[in-house]
Amino acid sequence: MRSFGGRLRALIDSRGPLCVGIDPSTALLDAWGLGDTPGGLEKFARLAVEAVAGSVAVVKPQSAFFERFGSRGVAVLESVVADARAMGALVIMDAKRGDIGSTTAAYAQAYLHPDSPLAADAVTISPYLGFGSLQPMVDLAREHGAGLFVLARTSNPEAAEVQLATGPDGRTVAGTVMDHVAGLNHGAEPLGSVGVVLGATLTDLDYPVARLNGPILAPGVGAQGATCADTARLFAAARRNVLPSVSRAVLAEGPDPIRLQDAVDRLNDEAREHLSA
Numbered sequence: 001m002r003s004f005g006g007r008l009r010a011l012i013d014s015r016g017p018l019c020v021g022i023d024p025s026t027a028l029l030d031a032w033g034l035g036d037t038p039g040g041l042e043k044f045a046r047l048a049v050e051a052v053a054g055s056v057a058v059v060k061p062q063s064a065f066f067e068r069f070g071s072r073g074v075a076v077l078e079s080v081v082a083d084a085r086a087m088g089a090l091v092i093m094d095a096k097r098g099d100i101g102s103t104t105a106a107y108a109q110a111y112l113h114p115d116s117p118l119a120a121d122a123v124t125i126s127p128y129l130g131f132g133s134l135q136p137m138v139d140l141a142r143e144h145g146a147g148l149f150v151l152a153r154t155s156n157p158e159a160a161e162v163q164l165a166t167g168p169d170g171r172t173v174a175g176t177v178m179d180h181v182a183g184l185n186h187g188a189e190p191l192g193s194v195g196v197v198l199g200a201t202l203t204d205l206d207y208p209v210a211r212l213n214g215p216i217l218a219p220g221v222g223a224q225g226a227t228c229a230d231t232a233r234l235f236a237a238a239r240r241n242v243l244p245s246v247s248r249a250v251l252a253e254g255p256d257p258i259r260l261q262d263a264v265d266r267l268n269d270e271a272r273e274h275l276s277a
């Protein structure tokens with residue numbers, strides 16, 4: 001079984017590093033002339049996946065925008081995962097899950113067990129109940145060759161009060177999280193399967209990111225003001241491992257598939273230019 005890190009390395013090299021988020025908000029469903037209904041969601045998801053999943057390395061559906069429609073929305077999310085994977089993209093489920101260990105085990109089953117209808121290639125997870133509470137995720141991901149993306153320093157400005165707080169050993173919370181991730185990826189080749197989420201919007205990052213030996217998911221490109229060049233500057237020492245992530249700035253070009261594809265190609269070229277070795 002090939003590891004998530006190995007599959008991701010190959011796809012970044014062949015398709016480019018861009019990650020496109022599928023975020024069917026009320027505003028975007030309206031802008032595409034679709035209703036803010038399960039039917040509108042289904043059309044949006046189909047058009048978006050068809051336009052992007054054949055050309056980018058990673059597609060990242062934002063679970064919240066599907067969950068708001070209840071079971072019908074979750075059914076659409078299941079199709080997004082299956083269809084995007086069938087078109088050759090890796091799927092990161094952006095669900096940001098985390099709980100006490102016994103419940104984390106159930107989240108792991110939901111998002112990473114191959115028999116689950118929601119199983120993706122990787123899932124975003126929150127370490128704020130303690131990194132050890134994520135162990136069931138780590139175990140199941142290893143067993144099935146899946147990936148994890150642990151929130152470390154997120155793209156929103158409010159995050160600093162928690163993530164930059166320092167513990168008794170003088171390390172920041174985010175630094176401690178990244179040290180755990182580096183430990184899990186130590187020695188992995190060609191790339192570890194445990195990634196971190198580091199916002200593209202950060203102005204500085206006081207951490208030796210090369211030590212992570214894993215992928216860096218960098219949301220915040222486009223609507224939140226960051227660029228692919230910003231990610232290259234911030235994560236210079238690990239730039240080949242960066243996935244700049246963009247949702248609204250691409251989806252705003254829909255529903256016209258040509259405009260969507262053009263936006264994806266333009267950003268993927270920009271990402272390649274800045275992040276290739």
Ligand SMILES: O=c1ccn([C@@H]2O[C@H](COP(=O)(O)O)[C@@H](O)[C@H]2O)c(=O)[nH]1
Nearest residue numbers: 021062154155199219223224246247248
């Ligand atoms: O630190 C983080 C972690 C996750 N996100 C998610 O990424 C997208 C960003 O959407 P844009 O439209 O490109 O701003 C969204 O789903 C967030 O929940 C993030 O922004 N920052």
